[in-house]
Amino acid sequence: MDQKYALLYIGAILVTMTGYCYGKVLTVTSTADDDNTLLSVVQVFRHGERTPILFYPTDPYQNSSYWDGLGTGQLTKRGKQQLLELGQYFRSRYSDFLSTAYVEDEIFVNTVSGKRNLESAESFLVGLYPDQNTSSIPIHQTSPAILGSLAECLRYDLLYAKQEAEEGYFKDVNEENSDTYDYIRENSLLPVYELLTANSIWDTLNIENIFNYTLPEWTESVFPEKLTNLTNVFALSLCYTEEQQRLITGVFLNELINTFKSAIAEPSSSQKVHLYSAHDVNLACFLNTFDSFTPHMPHFASSIIFELKESKTAYYINAYYKPEDEAIPITLRGCDFNCKLEDFTSLFSDMLITEVQWIMKCFTPL
Structure with a gap:
């Protein structure tokens, strides 16, 4: 094993020995401008705690009685609570940005296919809007291309x-x-x-x-x-190679940039918040693509938050990784924490693909 790969493997071991750590974590003491304005927020979160996806043949806990009668890969009560608390965190963080009650033109909720992701999104909304019945808030199933479905x-x-x-x-x-x-x-x-x-x-x-x-x-x-x-x-x-990163993150990054551009060009007709209920592999791939990854499998209910802000001189993106209690500022491919939207677009230009391109690439032989 050469030196580069040996260091990566040692890094993975250190994650285990010292607890979860994250690449290129920053301590931010100032923003781009004291009177910057928040324009748009996009958050991608992993679903909450679930039951095991598979049991090995000698597993003593295969019976559903150990899991409150739930089948494999199903969201647990604690998983629902984790997402409710994430919704509460989001409410606290953006209390001055998002209306107290649900407004259709303010927020758009997406989920990949799967019951645990849908239920996670529902629980998030319960935490986000504690004073109303959230069952009527629409949750949209996103296309497999948006979050690069491996399957x-x-x-x-x-x-x-x-x-x-x-x-x-x-x-x-x-x-x-x-x-x-x-x-x-x-x-x-x-x-x-x-x-x-x-x-x-x-x-x-x-x-x-x-x-x-x-x-x-x-x-x-x-x-x-x-x-x-x-x-x-x-x-x-x-997402070790650029081609893997493009297939898993490319369409989403394209959507993210277009969402932020719409927030600038048409603020009155663009939702202020976009939420995506996803999987651990999506978060791992994003962090890897951003060069902000110390290898680990993201926790249940962890998330990545993107904020579009406007200063006196520029539009810029702040990004955060929230593995547990607090959101940790991260850099995006070495861009400053206050990463100008134009720089972000340029940095990831080689990754951006459309849904049609994703379909074509996914079914083109090697």
Whole structure:
């Protein structure tokens, strides 16, 4: 393993040892201008806590009775509460920007397909508008292209498989952990051979650990440390190349820029807030694309916030990553924290694609 990749792997291990940390985190003491004006906010958040997506064959907690009768991959009560609290945070943060009661022309709510994402968006709205019945607020299902659905892009799947088989860094990690994979496979009876399946085991054990269930004795030698290290590397692998980043983030970045341009050109006819209920892989890919990523799998209910502001001299973007309690300022590809909209557009020009281009790329052979 050469020095560059060794440092990345060491970084992933340090995340496990020291807790979650984030690349290029800033301490911001001033804004672009004392009388800057907030024009638009876009937030992408991960759904709340869910039940495991899969159970390995020897898992002692497969019965739905352990999960309040819920099936696999379903939003839990705590997951709903997490999103309600995120909505409360958003209300507190933007109390002077967003009306107390729902106004159709102010906010647009999007979700990827899936029950847990829809329920997460619903819970967010309950926290955002505590004094009204939010069941009638429309939540729009976004197209698979907007947030780069991995499951619906054949080209991405082929690129990922090729990367895991041929990219030196990931080959080295898999080879160095072959004994760990063998051990997990023998005890779980799940065919664990590489990062993707190792992450699946980590996800299940992590959720069961959150629920304070006693994990099988065999897991003690691999969880949390070894499997968390591998999951951190898996998070990096999701959008490791520019082509992967373009497929997962390109359409959204195009939408983001157009949303902000509309807020400038037609403020009276553009919604002030756009919300997206998404997945951990989306947040990991955004942070990787922004060069603001220390590899880790984003928490349940974590989010990325983009703010468009106007100063006396320019329009600029502030970006924040909110992993848990507080939103942490981040830079976007080395642009200043107060990143001019024109600079942001230029920096990501090589990433921007339309929905039609996404469809064409996703089904074009390698």
